[in-house]
Amino acid sequence: MARNIGxxxxxxxxxxxxxxxxxxAGEGPxxxxxxxLLxxxxxxxxxxxxxxxxxxxALLGLDHPHIVGVRDLVVDGNDLALVMDLIRGTDLRTRxxxxxxxxxxxAVAIVADxxxxxxxAHKAGVVHRDVKPENILLDxxxxxxxxGSHPALLTDFGVAKLIDTPRRTKSSRIIGTPDYLAPEIVEGxxxxxxxxxxALATVLYELLAGxxxxxxxxxxxxxxxxxxETVVPLPGIPDELWQLIVQCLAKAPASRLRASELGVRLRELLPMLAGMPPLDVDEPGTEPQPEPYREPTPEPAAEARRRGAVPLVPGAAPADSNRDTHTSMRVPAPDELAGGAHGTARAPRAPGQPRPGSARNKAGGRTSGASGPRPGGVSRAVRKRRITLGVAGLALAAALGVGGWLAVGDGESTPPARDSRHSTPTP
Structure with a gap:
């Protein structure tokens, strides 16, 4: 559908x-x-x-083989249009x-153009302000x-300055494409x-890295x-080219090269880049998002044993042997520390379950369990029980001996001699 422009x-x-x-695309005189058409x-x-x-x-005066020339400016009713040279080709973004x-x-040949x-443009006092692949045309x-690179031409001079006027923008607003904005623009x-x-050094980095x-x-x-942040190095390119990119991406504007210097330096590097294939660089991921905190799920005892992790004290969650942490530990009670310097941990005991190592019979006595003494020492409670049983046994043996003497003696004041090794006291 054709339309008239002016x-x-x-x-x-x-x-x-x-x-x-x-x-x-249109026709003119x-x-x-x-x-x-804006x-x-x-x-x-x-x-x-x-x-x-x-x-x-200023725009009409920009005449250079690597600038898309502006031929006219049309203001007609609601139409505001820039009439430019028609370039038969595509833009760098498409490529x-x-x-x-x-x-x-x-990449270096295009950026040098x-x-x-x-x-x-800079010599004429014109700043582009929106250099990016979309505004670079390939003829x-x-x-x-x-x-085999096609000539590159920069287009859209003056458009960013046109949009960025005090009336149309607030002081806190930034005009431009974020990926290519210099730090001083971000800082106002x-x-x-x-x-x-x-911005042009950013384009060169993108052409090389993707x-x-x-x-x-x-x-x-x-x-x-x-x-x-500082720029991440690109492996596989000559150091001279990398240093050039770093200098043009400097945070301080005064540290960057001028456009004329950059063009000359880039063309000097072309011979050493001949025949070099595109870089094989992995694109970095986006910023990871922090995961919400979740309470840790206790592992089954079998899984804990399989990983070689055991509770530090009875009732504690198994500690991960690969982590240096104290968050899963609790202070042991005094009786838990009485088992010696190297006592092993025991599994938590369910309510009503007898302690391993001893069982209480119906008559109230104790019967030795099958687990035996713990390696590394005997607990205070076990030693106390053994002493109590020993005293009770001696008292019982003495009572039986006196009873036997009273039953068979004939009034003698001393009991008969007995060999305790062969005596069988009757309860």
Whole structure:
């Protein structure tokens, strides 16, 4: 469906949609053009339109092989449009989605092209403020460069500045794409040329690794990483290239290279990158979410024995022998400590269950159990029972001896001699 843009241009096919508007393929007096028709809410803001008109001269003056040239600015009723050169190709995001990551030589050649374009813009006093793969076009009709890469052109100059006006945004709002925002923007400082260098270095990292250095998760977490975290190294690339990336991702804007320096340095590295395959890098996961606390479930005794863990004291939960912890321990009672320095633990006793090692008979006496004495010593209670039984036995033996003397004696004052080894007292 064709539509007129002003009096000189006709848009007849939608090429894509973005956050700021819709891009159409169209025709003009000088041939094919691309028309970026901005959102209606932008076009209806007269203050914003006036500001954009003021930028017209600077945008029309950006003439470079690696910048998508702006031919005209149209303000017609509710239409606010940028008329640009039509590039036959695709954007870098589409290529990344298809290939995930590029060979280092191709990635560096593309970024060097964009750096050359930024150098011209920065010299003219224009800051892009939204460098990202979506705003980098690949000209499929242009001459092939290193590693068969197509010429790269930067587009959408001035759009981020157009949207970010004091009237339309609050001081606490950040305009831009979180993955590519420089730390100084996150901290509320005015954007200078260095923010484009930081964003372009982020694009280079993404072309090599397949992911951005600080992306992933909630946008707030991404912004925090830009300010607080250091970039994770990429294995398998020359140290000269890595140091270049680190310098351009520096937190301090003054530490970064200028666009002209970056373009030159990148092209110097191209010979050593020839023939190098894409990196084999695993994408890091998103921030793990903390699991809610759950009370530990006691293990069955059989499972505890299988793992080699035993309770430290009777009634305590089995301790994990692989952990250095005191949370599952309780202070033992004095009688539990009386079994010697190396006493083993016993299983908890159910109510009414007799203690192992002794059983009480119906007559109230004790019968020795089958478990025998515990290794490592005899408890105080057992020693006390043995002493009591010994005294009772001696008293019984003495009583039996006196009774026998009274029964068979003939009035003699001393009992007859007895061999205690062969006597069998009768209870």
């Amino acid at each position: 009096s000189r241009y006709t848009a007849h096919q939608i090429l894509g949609r973005g956050s700021a508007g819709t891009v159409w 000088d041939g094919p053009v691309a028309v970026k 959102r209606e809410d932008l076009a209806s803001d007269q203050e914003l339109v006036g500001r954009f008109v003021q930028e017209r001269t 990344l989605d298809r290939e995930r990551r590029l060979a280092p030589e191709a 964009v750096a050359d374009g930024l150098a011209v 499929m009709e242009g001459p092939l460069g290193p590693a 400082l005015p954007p200078r040329a260095a923010v484009d260098i930081y 992911f951005t250095p600080f992306g992933g998760g909630h946008p707030g977490a991404v912004l925090r990483r830009h300010v607080t």
